[in-house]
Amino acid sequence: MVDDRWENRLVLTNLLEPLGFQVRQAEHGAQGLLQAREWRPDLVITDLVMPEMDGFELTQAIRDTPELATTPVIASSASVFNFDRQKSREVGCDDFLPKPVQAEELFACLRDRLHLTWIYEIGEASPADLATGELVLPPAAELTAIQAALTIGDFDVVEVEARRLQQLDRQYAVFAARVLLAAADFDERAICELLAQVGSSAST
Numbered sequence: 001m002v003d004d005r006w007e008n009r010l011v012l013t014n015l016l017e018p019l020g021f022q023v024r025q026a027e028h029g030a031q032g033l034l035q036a037r038e039w040r041p042d043l044v045i046t047d048l049v050m051p052e053m054d055g056f057e058l059t060q061a062i063r064d065t066p067e068l069a070t071t072p073v074i075a076s077s078a079s080v081f082n083f084d085r086q087k088s089r090e091v092g093c094d095d096f097l098p099k100p101v102q103a104e105e106l107f108a109c110l111r112d113r114l115h116l117t118w119i120y121e122i123g124e125a126s127p128a129d130l131a132t133g134e135l136v137l138p139p140a141a142e143l144t145a146i147q148a149a150l151t152i153g154d155f156d157v158v159e160v161e162a163r164r165l166q167q168l169d170r171q172y173a174v175f176a177a178r179v180l181l182a183a184a185d186f187d188e189r190a191i192c193e194l195l196a197q198v199g200s201s202a203s204t
Contacts, residue, residue, distance in 0.1 A: 001025050002032035002058060003047040003076070007186065008099065012045060014159060014184050015103055029053025033061050036068055043113055045097070048077040048084055056091050063092040072113035076101060103181050135178075136171040137198045146179070147195060150188055158183045158191065 001023055003009045009025045016023050024039055026032035029046070030053040036044060044062065048055035055075055062068045075088035078099040085096050095109050110116055142165065149157035162179040165172045175194065182190035 001045050002027075002029060002050070002055065004028055004050040005047075008047065008076075008101075011101060011184050011186070012106070015101075015106060018163070029055060029058030029061070032058055033065075036062060036071070037065065040067065041071065043072045043074065043110070045074045045076055046093075048075055048079065048088060055093075056087060059088070059091045059093050074109050074113065100185055103184065135174050135197075137175060138165055138169070138172045140198050142168070143195055143198060146191070150191060153188070155183045155186055 001009050001012050002025075004027050006027075013023045013025065024035050024041070026035050028050045032044070032046060033053065035041075044058075046055040046058055053061070055077075059073050059075070062071060062073060072094045073092060074095045074097055075085075075093040076097040076099055077084055077088075079085075088096055094113055097105055097109060107118065111118060143161075146158050146161045149155070149161070159180060162176045162183065165176040165179075178194060179191055182188075182194070
């Protein structure tokens with residue numbers, strides 16, 4: 001994962017590492033190229049606009065390196081200009097992920113480029129199930145740590161607590177998965193809305 005903004009790297013790392021992926025991070029293209037040559041990754045996700053060496057130059061360098069030439073490269077950018085998408089294709093990027101990265105789009109890219117088949121445990125909510133799955137709310141007493149973490153902006157604790165809820169009872173799978181996706185995007189508002197549903201449910 002190559003991006004000059006640490007928060008962008010953190011979002012993807014938090015989405016991927018719990019699924020078993022090993023992720024290395026680089027702050028700019030030159031560092032990313034060095035790590036790629038050393039580590040031989042299965043896939044590279046790179047921002048396009050970075051200091052020292054941008055994502056276009058990085059992708060071109062990867063394509064010019066024999067041992068990395070066939071490595072899938074996914075460009076990720078907040079740019080709304082089709083020119084950037086076209087240019088990223090021209091230099092050799094295999095796909096494009098707009099920022100903010102959505103989990104479902106990321107997982108679809110990984111599936112296609114790494115030829116993966118996603119397998120979900122019984123009771124586990126897949127990204128596609130999050131909008132339609134039954135939302136069972138945990139008791140308010142189980143959410144105090146998440147509420148406290150939100151007051152100080154500690155999304156790491158939010159994620160830990162969401163995973164604890166997943167283990168606590170499978171019926172909370174959809175609720176926990178929605179919290180995890182929101183936490184990955186640092187979407188405090190979405191998490192607060194979920195917590196508010198618990199509060200309104202308790203008062204009725």
